Amino acid sequence: MRQYLTKRILSTIPLLLFVTFLAFILINLRTSDPAEIALRVNQITPTEEMVQSMREELGLDEPFLVRYKNWIVNSLQGELGYSYVNKKPVLEELQLAIPPTLQLAGATLAIIVFFSISIGILCSIFENRWQDRLLRGFIFFLSAMPSFWIGLLLMWFFAVYLGLLPTSGMNSPQSIILPAVTLSMTFLSTYVRLIRNNMIQNKHENFILYAKVRGLNERTITWNIFTNSIQSSLTAFGMSIPRLIAGTVIVENIFAWPGIGRLCVKAIFNSDYPVIQAYIVLMAVLFIICNLLVDIVVVMIDPRLRREAK
Amino acid sequence: MKTKILIGLIALLLILTGCGQRASDSNSSAGKDELVFASTKDIRDINPHLTSGELAAQNMVFESLVVNTPEGVQPKLAKSWDISEDGLTYTFHLREDVVFSDGAPFNADAVKQNIDAVVSNYEKNAWLNLVQVIDQTEVIDEYTFALTLKNPYYPTLEELGLTRPFRMISPQNFIDGTTANGVSGYAGTGPYTLAEHKDNQYALFTANESYWGDKPSIKNIHWQVMPDHQTILLGLQNGEVDLIFGADGDMLDANAFTALQEQGQYITEVSPPSGSRSILLNSNREFTKDRLVREALQYAINKQTIASGILNDTEQIADTLMSKSTPYANIDLEIRSYDAQKAEELLDQAGWVKADDGYRYKDGKKLSLMLSYNSDNAQEKTIGESMQSDLKAIGVELTILGEEKQAYFDRQKSGDFDLQYSLSWGLPYDPQTYVSTWRVPSHGDYQAQAGLEKKEWLDQTIGEVLVEQDEAARAEKYKQIFTYVHEEAVYLPLTYSVVKAIYSERLKGVGFNVSQYEIPFENMYFE
Secondary structure: OHHHHHHHHHHHHHHHHHHHHHHHHHHHOOOOOHHHHHHHOOOOOOOHHHHHHHHHHOOOOOOHHHHHHHHHHHHHOOOOOEOOOOOOEHHHHHHHHHHHHHHHHHHHHHHHHHHHHHHHHHHHHOOOOHHHHHHHHHHHHHHHOOHHHHHHHHHHHHHHHOOOOOOOOOOOHHHHHHHHHHHHHHHHHHHHHHHHHHHHHHHOOHHHHHHHHOOOOHHHHHHHHHHHHHHHHHHHHHHHHHHHHHOOHHHHHHOOOOOHHHHHHHHHHHOOHHHHHHHHHHHHHHHHHHHHHHHHHHHHHOHHHHHHHO | OHHHHHHHHHHHHHHHHHOOOOOHHHOOOOOOOEEEEEEOOOOOOOOOOOOOOOHHHHHHHOOOOEEEEOOEEEEOOEEEEEEOOOOOEEEEEEOOOOEOOOOOEOOHHHHHHHHHHHHHOHHHHOOOHHHHHEEEEEEEEOOEEEEEEOOOOOOHHHHHOOOOOOOOOOHHHOEOOEOOOOOOOOOOOOOEEEEEEEOOOEEEEEEOOOOOOOOOOOOEEEEEEOOOHHHHHHHHHOOOOOEEEEEOOOOOOHHHHHHHHHHOOEEEEEOOOOOEEEEEEOOOOOOOOOHHHHHHHHHHOOHHHHHHHHOOOOOEEOOOOOOOOOOOOOOOOOOOOOOHHHHHHHHHHOOOEEOOOOOEEEOOEEOEEEEEEEOOOHHHHHHHHHHHHHHHHOOOEEEEEEEOHHHHHHHHHHOOOOEEEEEOOOOOOOOHHHHHHOOOOOOHHHHHHOOOOOHHHHHHHHHHHHHOOOHHHHHHHHHHHHHHHHHOOOEEEEEEOOEEEEEEOOEEOOOOOOOOOOOOHHHOEEO
16 A cells, blocks of 8 residues: 555656646747746836846746756745736735635535535436436536626626625625535536436445345435445545636636636736746646545545555 | 426526515615725735836825826925926925824925935836936925926926826835835825725725825725626625726726616716827838828728727717827817728729729738737727728728737737727826827837838927927927828827716715826715
């Protein structure tokens, strides 16, 4: 097991290097000169000498690979550079923006877990009956709507029409409801289907037949089906965590949520490269770590895989 | 089965909407002392000597020696001033009853420190001409301050009154004797002070207890950041937002503005014309270097469609680059109204022949032009499409190229465009600051004019007009400048921008400052 863990953890290093290198190349492919951008965002009309001195200040006069190495080494030490726009350390910006996004992602995950499990179970119980079809149809319908549209509809209905919730901002605890619901819509239909299908599949397994033969009540049987079905959904749930965090961009904009998605959009509009780079690395790390954790958890849960890993 | 699902869905929707009762009418204005202003932007760093913050926020906290009003420059922190015969020395007599909100005294010494701080941070403030011509600052006595220029500069007072950079911040907020690397606080002399600021969320301004002038009626201004326009509108309908205010489609697109106007529940107001929105016709490019082509384009565009159809009559049609209410721009120029027939004649005259595909050709080349715009601005795209169809009608192909901000700037600098938008900053920057930028090669205006025969003369005349002391001579020079660019047809005037305000009925006293970037919160009150 330990050997497996070491192997898995070590294998993330080349992956991270590859992803960051790719991101670095892509950003450097842009035709605009970052030194000039750094001057222009401060309303300075760039002259040749100023651009040159800014290039030196930002270390842009070094060869490509040296810059990449510097960037990686500095990032590992937590020095992510300074924003071109407001001159604040990028790390500080991230520290401000990450907690709201984590809150939002957490609330969304709770909604996804609760509704996908309950609706998934309901659907499997009423397999192919009208209740199943109605629920699935409704969820599918909601998921098919783009999130900016559904977000505005929800905002209009619950805030303006019913006057129950605030439209946007982060001023009260209820503020998180609408953005979290909006964000969960995109994921809900996938998980409802996943759980429903797994439940239905397991229903026809022999161990359920035996349980029925033993005369266990309906509730216990459903519970048994559920615990066996949830395992394969775990991987998907695990991987949806980084996807959730990366996918908050639009929802954060609509609901004026001061998270990392908005930070990234603003950085892109301003060509604030240090912030964009930091965002990319953060997301890459997040995806790789979540992937790693999910792999490890799956191996630990499943006795067959555990044996293989040894 | 499908019908069953449909019926089920409809039933669900009916239930959901049926149980709805509007609950948001309970907001009462009695004793309301907070105004919520929604903006797509955070106030950022409002250091008055830098350009990184929101102008409207800087204007609430910081004041200048003088103020620009529709009646011209008026006293503010200076009671009066004298200008020397040679136009080089301005002596200001300061108010004696002013203190900064941190208790520091406002006097000639504070003024000197502020102006010195602006001038010493030359790189960041050189965009303003006045910064380039200031020679010396001097404390004469406690409440008398003198400013000496290198050469006469007629818009000196106007530029001192701008929202930035010549606004006064407490010297106690300086870091190492300067404001160039940030400030330790935001103590000004203005009607409001910044009480709280949460990055990208909100800023809270409270009335300045020690304000020397009339204290504002509304105690608190809550500047709420809402990046999405639709959210702002819903916030207004929900009573969470009291005021939306802005120019250039920044805060409100024209459709939303008209929709709210028709609802009648809100008061909508439009300021007098401010900035100028025009299209640069690049005189330094293969096709548009021919004056006849540029002239033809002037007649080919239906501005009425743009003003009414796209901007919903929230902006006025522009016949000339500068509106007649702009200083020195009230001159008679030949107006080129929409006339497709005339446009076609001019193109015929220029040797462009219509082929079977409906487009014009000359020497085997198709008359194809490119309009470049900043893709952040949705309105500019729609305007471009309207122009595209107008030009197609006279046999000119127009491709519209939207790029992100920096790429757009790069194109501006290199002159690699046939058509590009040009926006002036509006009063009180117009006309002097606008024409002054025409001389800067990194501006699209410079590039578009680069092919003109008398470009050198133009730049020189602009340089002269800014230092011209004689009013009549100055007017004459402006006339020459505006007449020349008009005759050469390098600008295709579209509309004059206006500031739009939408607010709830209980809010009163909403007006406009001369600058389209300022919001006069201090005059507003609730009824």
